[in-house]
Amino acid sequence: MRACTDSNSKEQKISEDLAHVSQEAVEKLLRRSRPRGSSLKNQDESYSTNHGVSLGLAWGEANKNREKDGAENEARAERDILRGQVDEKGLSVSVDMEEMSDSDWEDGSAHTFKCKENDPETSINGITVELSPSQDLARRKTNRRASAEDKEVAELVHKVHLLCLLARGRIVDKACDDPLLQASLLSLLPARLLKLSENREPTGVSLYPLISWFSNQFKVTKLSSDEKSFRSALAHALEAKHGTPEEIAALSVALFRALNLTARFVSLLDVVSLKPEVDKCDSISQNAQRKGRGIFKNPTVMVDAQNHEPTSPALPSLCSEKNDYENGKKLKLSNATSEMDDIQRLKRKGDVEFEMQMAMAFSATTFEVDKDAGREKAANESLSTYPKKQRRITNVELPSSSSQPLPTAVGARKVGSPQYWAEVYCSGENMVGKWVHVDAINGLLGGEGRVEAAAAACRTSLRYVVGFAGYGAKDVTRRYCTRWYKVAPQRVNAAWWDEVLAPLRELESRATGDRINLPFPIESGLHEEMDLESSTRNGFVATRSTLEDMELEMRALSEPLPTNQQAYRNHPLYVLERWLTKYQIIQPKGPPLGFCSGYPVYRRSSVQMLKTKEKWLREGLQVKHNELPAKVLKRTDKQSKVQAHEDDDCEEANFEGTIELYGKWQLEPLLLPRAANGIVPKNERGQVDVWSEKCLPPGTVHLRLPRIFVLAKKLEIDYAPAMVGFEFKNGRSVPVFDGIVVCSEFKDVLLEAYAEEKERQEAEERKRNEREAMSRWYQLLSSIIIRQKLNNCYGSGQLDNPGKMDKLNARDAGEIQSRSQQQVERMEIEQHDVASGSGAQAEEHEHVFLKEYQSFDGESSLLTKQCHCGFSIQVEEF
DNA sequence: ATGCTTGAGGAGTCTTTGGTTAAC
DNA sequence: AGTTAACCTTTGACTCCTCAAGCA
Structure with a gap:
């Protein structure tokens, strides 16, 4: 019973997983199709209606109606828009079509109208709208290639349809x-x-x-x-x-x-x-x-x-x-x-x-x-x-x-x-x-x-x-x-x-899938390939499911050789040399599996990718000593010119106008010079190209922290800027640097210094903020007091803030003045306490500043107040 | 009508390491 | 005086895929 419950809950979970996957796909599709307005029109109703409607079909009850309605409404709206252009405006069709952007037109909005072309009902109010796109346009339309967006939408529709049918x-x-x-x-x-x-x-x-x-x-x-x-x-x-x-x-x-x-x-x-x-x-x-x-x-x-x-x-x-x-x-x-x-x-x-x-x-x-x-x-x-x-x-x-x-x-x-x-x-x-x-x-x-x-x-x-x-x-x-x-x-x-x-x-x-007993052992090679979960190498136990997997896999692997050359272009198993790309080679070549139109057929698994030395370096690999290039390509005119120009500058004579390519079998792990005596080995540009961790010289570390080079310089530690890639900016590719490369022994020192520096900067920033806040409070209060003074002096009480200032009488103004002065004083005291570390004392004792202990400096307008405990402050007198 | 080959053209990928000037 | 950062301007060659035309 419990097993049954477990099983049910698992099934439920699986269903939920699937529902989740499905929903994601549908939502993505809807998101994609919603903003598409005109460009989707060329998919005409095939997407908007057929596919839209399909969304609602196999969905959960709640989703079903919602999606269906949504998609149908969307499709209906699109149709209505198009119909409206004809039905309501009649002759204005051409105007509307002109109003469409060129891209809309090319995208085939006309296609929707074209559907009506053969429709005898396209006569509105006695006026027949002729919609016969020119041959040229028709040709352009058929020649229009599917954009990336079209492809993505098609794929989403395909996926959603698949999920519906699965459901x-x-x-x-x-x-x-x-x-x-x-x-x-x-x-x-x-x-x-x-x-x-x-x-x-x-x-x-x-x-x-x-x-x-x-x-x-x-x-x-x-x-x-x-x-x-x-x-x-x-x-x-x-x-x-x-x-x-x-x-x-x-x-x-x-x-x-x-x-x-x-x-x-x-x-x-x-x-x-x-x-x-x-x-x-x-x-x-x-x-x-x-x-x-x-x-x-x-x-x-x-x-x-x-x-x-x-x-x-x-x-x-x-x-x-x-x-x-x-x-x-x-x-x-x-x-x-x-x-x-x-x-x-x-x-x-x-x-x-x-x-x-x-x-x-x-x-x-x-x-x-x-x-x-x-x-x-x-x-x-x-x-x-x-x-x-x-x-x-x-x-x-x-x-x-x-x-x-x-x-x-x-x-x-x-x-x-x-x-x-x-x-x-x-x-x-x-x-x-x-x-x-x-x-x-x-x-x-x-x-x-x-x-x-x-x-x-x-x-x-x-x-x-x-x-x-x-x-x-x-x-x-x-x-x-x-x-x-x-x-x-x-x-x-x-x-x-x-x-x-x-x-x-x-x-x-x-x-x-029941377990079954095989009357014979499974071949070891096949066994490994199929990754049989229930079988053992020397045991004869397998499940129906795994045996079926093997059978299906075998069918795929034993497909006959295609008889036309085109079929080899993207064939997953076989390949013709003529369809190899520039950077591909068959290695090891071995005897061909057969022939097609006289050309030898090889296994696709024998196709190897070739790269230049520099490209392999990026993957932390280098070409073995004495290895000859597996393939040599001729440089293009432009490449040759650039190279020739560089060679002239460098006065090198070994330029041959070729690109040398190497295969994986010719490589070994990258061996970079080890860092010694605290010096980082750098390239000819004085930097380290950090395409991956493998590209770091042994004994060095990559510290990706902003402006850490400043500290390295300050501490006189040798470092190299770490170049991590390129970006295209202003029409040219610009290297992207991120952090520095230093010898491992300096890592901790630098990190500690960085942390300290960061803390110091933060404290500085905090102080700056406080000073700034103080200054603004001071300005605010000063302006209020000055305004009030002016108001008192010139008495009208109708200065520029009648809504508030009118209501302030002299008593209020005095109060504000007293309060603001107290506030400024309090802030300065706090600041003083923080600076002198007497915060704890201040908590226990509230300073009292008696008039007899005050002194005023006329030059600086500073009022010095003193508490009986000896604590004194200076206040700027307004 | 179908299937194959070929060439054209479009989409997508790869390429890859500034110079000057003003502010700080 | 040295350092830093903003601004300028906005690739284009190449590969690969797809499609149409021509042919068997």
């Missing part, structure tokens, strides 16, 4: 664990299939009857239920035996879990692009679809279905989606509605061709579980006839390799893409067990190698495939992609993604 996946996963749903599913299951729950070592083959039964029972429709929560929607789908692809996939996961199988709900997160330009291009082709479609292109949305029912023909219908994906499956939609028929009629020729291609793709690439029992049986039999070793779930090894994406010439639409499926852990597979792709919607098993091709055919890039279990998640993209090098650049910063997934991975691993 959605968790919701679905949680619903799959619902005991009532699972019990209901079991109640529907024929008795013969119930036996599966007793199978301790399930295999892919053993799941066939179950998948077959499931795909017979449940149908995909375009209609989403009106249920508020996903759990209710799932219950509704179970009852009706039809639902959205997401619901049906979730039901399959619930069924697997009900049968004690370890199963994940897997989702292909089709996130908005990380790069702004891609979407811009997309937006042109998808303009027609955009109207009723957010970034959540799938009709299964994160908010109440009633609000987002995909009724527009422009929307990708699940009907066509179903057909797109399943034509080859012979799964007929028995509940086709008249609406679906309409949509069928609306299909373009391209769509039909597209569907045919999809059908061909699937029939050619995936194993089909036919509804026909006979065929199913035949399939099973054919599987069972495989030798045990070769019995694979993916029994289709047809020539149409998954590395050859399906032609996408027809239909530039991202519909029909496989988006939801399940993964079941089959411990009877592959000796140690493995995760098996199960697409119960289409009755497919082990089709992981085909998902990429199917997605590519539907113009969906396979960037994030995430498996959900135990309210956690794990990125399993590598299982489904064959060319990681193409996918990786389209994904968000790996560190950020790992950070987001870390707590979820833990939850997922806890839910799915």
Whole structure:
């Protein structure tokens, strides 16, 4: 029970962490987009509306509405502004456009108007506003590169979308664990299939009857239920035996879990692009679809279905989606509605061709579980006839390799893409067990190698495939992609993604990861690489999770060599010499891994960075004796001129107009001359370049204290100014100095002297402040008294401060005079006490100054008063 | 229509060690 | 007379990435 509470609190904490990460990203995005006014307009509604709306979708209840409303209002406001320019002012459109800054114009504000160009409704008050940007402008617009800001916004949108989809996946996963749903599913299951729950070592083959039964029972429709929560929607789908692809996939996961199988709900997160330009291009082709479609292109949305029912023909219908994906499956939609028929009629020729291609793709690439029992049986039999070793779930090894994406010439639409499926852990597979792709919607098993091709055919890039279990998640993209090098650049910063997934991975691993006994030892090299937490070098214990990590890593490391040269430009594993930068070299070269267009291919890990001697010095490294440069570059004209000029001055003849570069393997730790006899070794400029601690000569210390050099000079200690870098000022680079470098033995002396000096300066400062305060009090009181005297003398009482001075009568003036005099006296006494150290005495005895002890010096106007204790003070007489 | 190569151009990075004058 | 600080003016060459054009 306690463990359960702990677990819950941990889950809660993880959720909070994730929520925190998400919220940070959203807030950053909102902050970024708010002040953006016009420049964001060119992102048109795709950012302001689609992305804005998306923010509210998967958020916590409170945040949900707030963010959604905020973003929608913002988007609406933007639209209203733009509409207002046309609607209200009519012909003033051009004026408004002129009023926009050039940058606004270039940023593409016109783009928003352009959308209306084809709109017959753009006629206002009988006046048609022609908005046809010139070809030149259009060309300029398309040529406009995304600015850094655009990129940052795109990245933020990408991240937020990713988090939303992640949150959605968790919701679905949680619903799959619902005991009532699972019990209901079991109640529907024929008795013969119930036996599966007793199978301790399930295999892919053993799941066939179950998948077959499931795909017979449940149908995909375009209609989403009106249920508020996903759990209710799932219950509704179970009852009706039809639902959205997401619901049906979730039901399959619930069924697997009900049968004690370890199963994940897997989702292909089709996130908005990380790069702004891609979407811009997309937006042109998808303009027609955009109207009723957010970034959540799938009709299964994160908010109440009633609000987002995909009724527009422009929307990708699940009907066509179903057909797109399943034509080859012979799964007929028995509940086709008249609406679906309409949509069928609306299909373009391209769509039909597209569907045919999809059908061909699937029939050619995936194993089909036919509804026909006979065929199913035949399939099973054919599987069972495989030798045990070769019995694979993916029994289709047809020539149409998954590395050859399906032609996408027809239909530039991202519909029909496989988006939801399940993964079941089959411990009877592959000796140690493995995760098996199960697409119960289409009755497919082990089709992981085909998902990429199917997605590519539907113009969906396979960037994030995430498996959900135990309210956690794990990125399993590598299982489904064959060319990681193409996918990786389209994904968000790996560190950020790992950070987001870390707590979820833990939850997922806890839910799915049982310890398993390996029948063989893990290879030591691989073992180290994978950093297996639960495995031991000579033990055979690992977890499913770590084994899966190994499997995914192996997939990535064993990617085939790309066949075109461009692919090597940023390939994480391989490299062509021609794509090396000026400061790169392949070392050690070794035999090439292969060839591409005749050029040798090397490992990316063999690429070394080269630097000049001076650059290495900054890192505390120096080139070994007798090492020849690994690469010699020719200087540019300007560099050569500067160098030649310097050489003339120095009368050196060894200038060769080259830059010598060295690699890491040619270096050793920097050996600077040691400080001796209290003298700091300095460079030719009489200073020490302190790029890092490593650059300090041995026996010296860097004291970063302001104006400490003054003390060093005063104490006659040898020092060198510490140069810590450069800054650009007034068009030239200027060295930045911070503190000094002195011999270590002087460190304490200097620090003590510095502390003393600081104290002395502080005391001086304090004294100065006190004197200043005193002087100001004196001036203030003097002015009051003088004013009062004048007032008394000239009697009108209406000098320049009638509001106050009028009310002062002679008695008051005398009082003020007496008080101010006392105050001045008191301050002087205190000061005297402080100076003479008689503060303690003053506390015990209050001085009394009798008139008979007073004496007045007419010359200095000083009145000397004396107490009977002998204490005397001098007061300036007013 | 797609994919590859090439060249152009833009964005971002790297470069890098004052002189004069007035006030103190 | 020596020291300090403010002011002046506001790089530009290079690398690398991206995109369009041309071609197969």
